[in-house]
Amino acid sequence: MRIDLHTHSTASDGTDTPEELVAVAVEAGLDAIALTDHDTTAGWAAAQHAVRRSGRAGRIRLVPGAELSCHCPDGRGNSITVHVLAYLFDPLSQALVEEQARLRARRRSRLHAMARRMAEDGFPVDPEALMAQLPADSPGGRPHLARALINGGTVASVDEAFARYLGSDGSYYLPRTDTPVRRAIEMVTEAGGATVLAHPLATTRGPTVTADVIAELAEYGLAGVEVDHPDHDAPARARLRALAGELDLITTGSSDYHGSNKTIRIGQETTDPESLERLAQRCTGSEIIE
Ligand code: AMP
Ligand code: ZN
Ligand code: FE
Ligand code: FE
Numbered sequence: 001m002r003i004d005l006h007t008h009s010t011a012s013d014g015t016d017t018p019e020e021l022v023a024v025a026v027e028a029g030l031d032a033i034a035l036t037d038h039d040t041t042a043g044w045a046a047a048q049h050a051v052r053r054s055g056r057a058g059r060i061r062l063v064p065g066a067e068l069s070c071h072c073p074d075g076r077g078n079s080i081t082v083h084v085l086a087y088l089f090d091p092l093s094q095a096l097v098e099e100q101a102r103l104r105a106r107r108r109s110r111l112h113a114m115a116r117r118m119a120e121d122g123f124p125v126d127p128e129a130l131m132a133q134l135p136a137d138s139p140g141g142r143p144h145l146a147r148a149l150i151n152g153g154t155v156a157s158v159d160e161a162f163a164r165y166l167g168s169d170g171s172y173y174l175p176r177t178d179t180p181v182r183r184a185i186e187m188v189t190e191a192g193g194a195t196v197l198a199h200p201l202a203t204t205r206g207p208t209v210t211a212d213v214i215a216e217l218a219e220y221g222l223a224g225v226e227v228d229h230p231d232h233d234a235p236a237r238a239r240l241r242a243l244a245g246e247l248d249l250i251t252t253g254s255s256d257y258h259g260s261n262k263t264i265r266i267g268q269e270t271t272d273p274e275s276l277e278r279l280a281q282r283c284t285g286s287e288i289i290e
Contacts, residue, residue: 001031001032001272001273002028002029002030002031002032002267002270003030003031003032003033003270003271003272003273003276004025004030004032004033004034004254004255004257004266004267004268004269004270004271005032005033005034005036005063005065005085005087005196005226005252005253005254005271005276006034006036006067006085006198006226006229006252006254006255006256006257007021007025007033007034007035007036007254007255007256007257007266008036008037008038008067008256008257008258008259008261009021009035009037009043009047009259010043010135011035011037011040011042011043011135011138012037012038012039012040012043012067012138012139012141013038013139013141013142013143013144013258013261014037014257014258014259014261015258015259015260015261016259017046018035018043018044018046018047018050019046019047019049019050020259021033021035021043021047021257021259021266022047022050022051022054022060022062023050023054023058024266025060025266025267026054026058026060028265028266028267029267030060030266030267031059031060031061032060032061032062032063032276032288033060033061033062033063033266034062034063034064034065034085034087034254035047035062035063035064035065036065036066036067036085036086036087037066037067037139038066038067038068038069038107038139038141039066039067039068039069039100039103039104039107039139040066040100040104040137040138040139041064041066041091041100042135042137042138044064044091047062047064048062048064048289051289051290052289059290060290061288061289061290062288062289062290063087063088063276063280063288064087064088064091064286064288064289065085065086065087065088065089065193066085066086066089066100067083067084067085067086067198068083068084068085068086068100068103068179068184068188069081069083069103069107069176069178069179070082070083070084070178070179070180070181070184071178071179071180071181072180072181072209072213072217073209073213074207074208074209074210074213075209075210075211075212075213076207076210078207080206080207080208080209081175081176081178081206082181082197082198082200082209083197083198083199084181084184084185084188084195084196084197084198084222085195085196085197085198085226085252086184086188086193086194086195087193087194087195087196087279087280087283088192088193088194088279088280088283088285088286088287088288089188089191089192089193089194089283089285089286090191090192090193090285090286091285091286093187093190093191093192093285095187095190095191096187096188096191099179099183099184099187101137103139103176103177103178103179104137104138104139104140106176106177107139107140107141107176108131108134108139108140110140110174110175110176110177111130111131111140111141111142111144111145112127112130112131112140113174114142114145114166114172114173114174115127115130115131115145115148117172117174118145118149118165118172123149123152123154124152124153124154125145125148125149125152125154126148130144130145130148142161142162142166143158143258143261145161145166146158146161146162146166146261147261149161149165158261158262159262159263168205168206181217182217182220185217185220185221185222186220186221189221191285192283192284192285192286193283193285193286194223194224194279194282194283195221195222195223195224196222196223196224196225196226196250196252196279197214197217197222197224197225197226198226198229198256199226199229199231199232199256200214200225200226200240201232201236201239201240202229202231202232202236203236204231205231211239211243214243214247214249215243215247218247218248218249222249223249223250223278223279223282224244224249224250224251224252224275224278224279225240225243225244225249225250225251225252226251226252226253226254227240227241227244227251227252227253228251228252228253228254228269228270228271229253229254229256229269230255230256230264230268230269231256250275250278250279251271251275252271252275252279253269253270253271253272254269254270254271255267255268255269
């Protein structure tokens with residue numbers, strides 16, 4: 001059984017449509033994937049439809065989910081960004097619907113502002129055209145601006161755009177306005193879903209939380225931690241696995257696939273079936289589709 005519980009489609013900042021994502025997962029021989037677009041469930045219907053249609057030869061299970069942008073105390077006196085993977089929640093839950101809509105609107109105005117700053121400094125990006133290309137109400141993100149910089153010939157890859165301009169220490173970076181992490185856990189739990197802290201020790205992305213913070217989140221209802229993630233080195237994985245054992249947290253492994261916006265392959269990291277079963281057992285908000 002090969003299970004990948006963290007992927008992105010064109011509903012957020014991936015490059016495969018939800019239908020293509022399902023096809024790519026089948027092609028890669030996966031048995032289950034979760035669709036976890038940033039701050040939206042807009043891709044669920046198309047992905048569910050593709051799974052139901054894919055028939056016997058392409059049998060695959062789909063775990064509906066999302067990746068929520070949150071802020072969290074880091075345990076060292078600062079507030080930092082963390083990502084919370086939310087699975088199998090009720091997509092119509094009012095509190096979640098409203099908060100995700102707010103985040104998407106903020107993401108769009110922030111992306112627009114980043115693009116305007118670059119245009120003002122002479123970079124070949126057209127902020128209005130960039131925003132017009134995004135599907136209505138979608139969560140714009142830095143990879144969209146990175147693509148525009150590639151098209152304008154400024155950089156050769158998304159990674160280069162992040163390294164030179166868009167990373168959290170880059171001169172065109174603007175922060176997002178995120179959800180307090182405890183509130184996110186609470187909303188997902190109330191919507192019948194389960195939460196997993198995404199790439200908790202991905203130090204290349206910026207500061208990370210201490211083990212004490214993860215313990216507090218576990219008390220608050222966090223169900224699991226993403227251990228096997230491309231941005232975790234072997235010592236980070238070992239530390240997280242040990243911590244998950246102490247705190248009785250579910251451990252997952254996933255690629256965080258973004259299509260051609262990253263060099264990671266789908267299914268590059270996987271989750272064991274028992275972990276998915278434990279996750280699903282906690283959830284009443286929506287169902288795994290097959
Ligand atoms: P944003 O959501 O706008 O803050 O942009 C961050 C998103 O860009 C995350 O989903 C990352 O997975 C994605 N991303 C793609 N390439 C990179 C990179 N080289 N460094 C950091 N984030 C990246
Ligand atoms: Zn992303
Ligand atoms: Fe993330
Ligand atoms: Fe992600």
